[in-house]
Amino acid sequence: MSTVSEVSEQDWELWRDYFRGGRELVAALDKRLQGDAGISHPEYLLMLSLWEAAEHSLRTGELAEELSWEKSRVSHQVARMEARGLVERRECETDARGVWVVLTADGSRLLLRATRDHTDAIRAWFFDLMSDDEKRVLGAVAQRMRENLGTVCASVPLRRRRSQATPPKVCA
Amino acid sequence: MSTVSEVSEQDWELWRDYFRGGRELVAALDKRLQGDAGISHPEYLLMLSLWEAAEHSLRTGELAEELSWEKSRVSHQVARMEARGLVERRECETDARGVWVVLTADGSRLLLRATRDHTDAIRAWFFDLMSDDEKRVLGAVAQRMRENLGTVCASVPLRRRRSQATPPKVCA
């Protein structure tokens, strides 16, 4: 067991392509969002979560759970976005520790402007490249990976807690 | 064409799992490296490239090409790693603009210490989760993705320019 060469050259090739492919795809999506709407991918994701929530607002912790981010990360990101006017922080009436993060009108506008192109990009650079069979395989493997890693937070996130009358059904 | 809902719920599920799975896997690998050898994944990758090169040294630009990183990124990373004593910068005799980046003894030690566990982790969290058929599919899709995105630098990197007497054959 476990001479390094146990992993075949082919396998390393696969790993390389998987690893770099992921990075390159996300980088490309990010660049596209920047160009189209002037927002980053993390900003898009955060605003999307808010958009999909009741009143376009969520508590910091809910946001973290929704995005599978650390709360600290959410805090930093919200701070930057608040400075840009994309979201607002509001005190929580029922829990003085709590904070509501609310999508602003500007935020909504940008989100909606971005969504179409972003979705098209994901389709063109991801979905359209695969047959249905390949999608099944990829999905199965990805799920398996997450479950396997999935000690703590990884197993949870099968979207629940939705609301709103059919907002743009997008994930990325 | 291109109502957002063109993308099925299943497809979004796939995208989510693929997207987060990748992030989580890399995060897990990084954490493992930190714990085992006290180095980050980028540090590991950079040192591995050096290790595999003649004299354990490469020019900044070669390093960038090898890793598919921007030169600026290499520069920053090397600066941090030089401060930690993992690599050294050395003037280039034949081209006064050039810089050789050389793996130090400390760097080598850490790299070697890290390699075994890192490889095991990749095997356990990636390779072992897939059948050979699934590997083929994943590899094909990843390659297709990179080629599709692959305007500029994406098409190049099929490892060339190897040297050295069989160093740890690892990629990640």
Add this chain to the structure above:
DNA sequence: AAGATTTAGTTGACGTGTCACGCTAACACA
């Protein structure tokens, strides 16, 4: 050989992401 251009590499500013720590409010319970 003078001047323009290209190439190698660095730097600073800034967004992203994690970790360790700290703070206050809510809560449990003696």
Add this chain to the structure above:
DNA sequence: TGTGTTAGCGTGACACGTCAACTAAATCTT
């Protein structure tokens, strides 16, 4: 009622990563 614990969030430091601007050496041009 006080006291210890936990939950919700923020902050500062630092690593990662990109972009635009920069320096200086090499190279090309005429």
